[in-house]
Amino acid sequence: MATIAIRPGDISTRTSRPDVWRAGAVVLIWMSSLLVIALWVSGGGVVLVLGFDAQTLTTLGRLCGLVSANLLLYQVLLMARVPLFERGFGREAITRMHRFVGFWSFWMLVAHIVLLVAGYAAAAEINPFAQLWGFVWDYPGMLLAAAGSLLILLVVITSVRRARRRLRYESWHLLHLYAYLGVGLALPHQLWTGADFLSSPPATAYWWTLWAIAAASVLCFRIAIPVLRSWQHAIRVTEVEADGARGVTVRMSGRGLDRIAQAGQFFVWRFVDGPGWTRGHPFSLSSAPTAEGLTISARFAGDGSRRLATLRPGTRVLLEGPYGHMTGDVRTRSKLLMIGAGAGVAPLVALLQAEPWDADDATLLTRDTIPADALRQAEISDLVARRGLRHLSLPGPRSPGGSAWLPATHRDWRGHDFIRHLVPDIAEYDTYVCGPDPWMAAVTRDLRAAGFSPTLIHTESFTI
Structure with a gap:
């Protein structure tokens, strides 16, 4: 039996780096949230809400819209798998945040719509449904926003645990991607007609910058970096073998793979082996990574894991990650x-x-x-x-x-x-x-x- 000498310093100082990432992520969230509140206050929100009239409903609707926009931004950043959040909170915490933020951003969006419609309808003394129709057809960007809201509603419904269990992973993953499109469609009306977005040049610059960062994060961390990293390491399948009665192990080779991840982490894997290869599936490394090889193992539970058993040596591999803090x-x-x-x-x-x-x-x-x-x-x-x-x-x-x-x-x-x-x-x-x-x-x-x-x-x- 091998005995390995363990120095106290090898282990006790390991937690300092995650703490720094976590502190940075928390500071960013609080600073962003405080700026959103400051924008609402500077726009006269406190004074207007105390009037207890139609303006009260409108102003509260604006506040809900700002909160919803900010939470939607967090949703995009969480889905973009930005390293600051991944390393600061870990995948498990991000998963909980994703659900929490997603549902609250949706309900804030609903409150935003209801309060604005009620406020404008009360001020104009017209039927709320007529006011809603006027919003959709007469205001710039509102038709797109309505379509975006319906897409977000679809994502929320399919994310409820009972509905989620009834869907195949591949179907749910495809539907979930519509959240990006929904947020994108909702954006124009905020930047074209939103009072709090256009009230001052600093406010306009802030929101444009914020949304540009979110879009850039998706393009960078979900597309550009995974493609570049996969090309750089030239990862291909080398061997596929049965593992247990209902499992499979896939071994891959490439360049400098010991630098790509730590034991305990996982990637989202895409194997370029034919139609449907674009669907990513999360699998953990099942052996410590070496300079020449990565290994994953999976129990047959769906189309993604069963497909692993049909891979052929030489199949090109695209990976997204690494993710996870269980290291x-x-x-x-x-x-x-x-x-x-x-x-x-x-x-x-x-x-x-x-x-x-x-x-x-x-x-x-x-x-x-x-x-x-x-x-x-x-x-x-x-x-x-x-x-x-x-x-x-x-x-x-x-x-x-x-x-x-x-x-x-x-x-x-x-x-x-x-x-x-x-x-x-x-x-x-x-x-x-x-x-x-x-x-x-x-x-x-x-x-x-x-x-x-x-x-x-x-x-x-x-x-x-």
């Missing part, structure tokens, strides 16, 4: 507890390959309903034999008891007791958890109940 950079302890279910085991294996740890100081729990489905078994066995990994497989149907993340064979165990029994020296461990969201939530609850500090529990979610 060694967040580690602060000398020991490792890895808990994975299904395909979530793959990034944990990559981390175990890349990270320093002494024999018996790393423990891996793997959870599969069907034992034959287990991924990365050869690599896990190698870590057990060569580096002294402690591996505990937990196969079978889930427990009917309180800790449903455990199998039925452990129904008499409470989850937090099981964890404390497995790793009694909890204060010495960082824990990495990867698997389906409800399963990860159950594991996390028991980890906290066992005494793990939230700062020592590292998870990654791919669900939006």
Whole structure:
């Protein structure tokens, strides 16, 4: 068994860089939000809202429009995967922010429309529906804004969890891209007729600059940089093999691939193998990256993962990323507890390959309903034999008891007791958890109940 000397400084100082990124992202959000409020106040918003008349409705409608525009900007930046936000918050936090900001921007947009229509209709003493019709047909850019609003409504409806579960990933991903078009169509009327956008040259310059940055971010981080990086590293498929009864592993070669990502991260992958190649799919690295190679592993769950099994050697690969914060950079302890279910085991294996740890100081729990489905078994066995990994497989149907993340064979165990029994020296461990969201939530609850500090529990979610 190999023993690796770990110096305290190798781990304890790793968190400084993420903290800097997070601080920068938070400062940018607050500065932008304060500027939006300042624009509304400078336009006389406070005075007008106290009149308690038609102007009150109109002014509140303007405020809702400013808030909605600002939140839509954040939506674009979150979808653009700007490094400042990716590295500052991490993919899991961005996923939560994406949903939160998306729904609030939509409801602020609805309030903006309703209040403006009611305010203008009250001032002109006409029917609100007549006023709405006049807005759409008589005001510059409003017909485009109406079309954009309908597209945004479509995206919101299909993003509701119940609707999302009924859609294939490929269909949902295509529909979600219409959010870009919806925001683009809503933009002209704000910059042509919006009082708060045109009230002063600084305000006009601010909003034009803000939207230009958002558009440039999409073009740069979603298109230009991924294409350039993929061309620079010349990534191609070299080998495809079965992994477990219902899984596949794809190995790729290229130039300087050890500099492209860290173990534990994921990319959005596009394999140029025929019609439909433009649809991107997120897969984590399942082995530590080397100078010549990248590896991903997936359980068959949809068209994207099944398509991996049909790839041929030589297929060109386009990648977008890397993303994710579940890396060694967040580690602060000398020991490792890895808990994975299904395909979530793959990034944990990559981390175990890349990270320093002494024999018996790393423990891996793997959870599969069907034992034959287990991924990365050869690599896990190698870590057990060569580096002294402690591996505990937990196969079978889930427990009917309180800790449903455990199998039925452990129904008499409470989850937090099981964890404390497995790793009694909890204060010495960082824990990495990867698997389906409800399963990860159950594991996390028991980890906290066992005494793990939230700062020592590292998870990654791919669900939006």
